[in-house]
Amino acid sequence: MTSNYDPVSVLVDPVQAGLPSARLSPTQISQFRKCGLRYWFSYLVGWREPSTPALAAGTIVHDTLEGLYRLPNLDRTFDNAWQIMGNIGKELLAKPDYEHLNRGANLDEVRKRADLALTGYFEMENPLEVEVDLVDLESDVDADFGGVVFHGRLDRRTRNPVDRVTDYKTGKKPNGEQLDDYVQQVMFYAAAINNGSDPGVEEVELLFLPDRQVVRRPVYPAAVTRVIEILHETRQGIDQAYASNTWVAQPSRLCSYCPFKPVCPTQQKNAPQPGSDSSQNTLSQTGLTKKPAPAVVNSDELLPLDMD
Numbered sequence: 001m002t003s004n005y006d007p008v009s010v011l012v013d014p015v016q017a018g019l020p021s022a023r024l025s026p027t028q029i030s031q032f033r034k035c036g037l038r039y040w041f042s043y044l045v046g047w048r049e050p051s052t053p054a055l056a057a058g059t060i061v062h063d064t065l066e067g068l069y070r071l072p073n074l075d076r077t078f079d080n081a082w083q084i085m086g087n088i089g090k091e092l093l094a095k096p097d098y099e100h101l102n103r104g105a106n107l108d109e110v111r112k113r114a115d116l117a118l119t120g121y122f123e124m125e126n127p128l129e130v131e132v133d134l135v136d137l138e139s140d141v142d143a144d145f146g147g148v149v150f151h152g153r154l155d156r157r158t159r160n161p162v163d164r165v166t167d168y169k170t171g172k173k174p175n176g177e178q179l180d181d182y183v184q185q186v187m188f189y190a191a192a193i194n195n196g197s198d199p200g201v202e203e204v205e206l207l208f209l210p211d212r213q214v215v216r217r218p219v220y221p222a223a224v225t226r227v228i229e230i231l232h233e234t235r236q237g238i239d240q241a242y243a244s245n246t247w248v249a250q251p252s253r254l255c256s257y258c259p260f261k262p263v264c265p266t267q268q269k270n271a272p273q274p275g276s277d278s279s280q281n282t283l284s285q286t287g288l289t290k291k292p293a294p295a296v297v298n299s300d301e302l303l304p305l306d307m308d
């Protein structure tokens, strides 16, 4: 997808890894397709990817918009949103996993990004005019596609004048493959909802808040078929990789932001085998931490990777 170099199959030591998640979310699918080895480190071994100012701002703005839409219609003002955002931001940045972002340049960056996204949101939409039911806010979406289970959490669904699912993006609108990936991620939700007894979603929407850009796509049969195929391909790919302890590392420009770069065989000549004591110790020494449980079955507890 974002590949610049040939993929490399990497044999891992599975002793400290858990089972693959029984259900797949759009974030997991995207992560696995971009780099299987990074997926393995994050979701099976359970290393937490450290939060960044962009991710923290994304979480703050998503939670703010959810809080805003839970207010009575006439209270959905910018001032109230601003106040909600202040409270949510303080609470989030006080948590141990975000402590490093709660000072200096990092804090300035979180503030700048969150402010820009919230201001952009109010320039794109008037929340007093958006009809949204509480059940359609940050709601769980589950579906079973022929034994392959999907699970995700939807930002928002509105049903009037068009039945539409919306994903907020707190980063700028990309082009090319990255935009296709975002559209695909939101299309999974439409496919999952329409798979059940509620086949109503007609359109998917991405709101790129900082640069006030809207991307909409109709939910047409070929797009739905394609995302279901991707879901099946991903499930099969993960299960095969798990069975063989061999995961595909896909070097790309994203390696620059990958916390596993110090132990990745595509980046380091004498990298230890992923999962070995030596690999694990090196990652600990870089400051990475792990979730307490060895098996990360419910990956939705991990920091979201698609919030920007």
Ligand code: SF4
Binding pocket: 035, 036, 037, 038, 249, 250, 251, 252, 254, 255, 258, 259, 260, 261, 264, 265, 266, 267
């Ligand atoms: S450094 Fe690159 S190739 Fe290696 S795990 Fe990270 S994203 Fe994958």
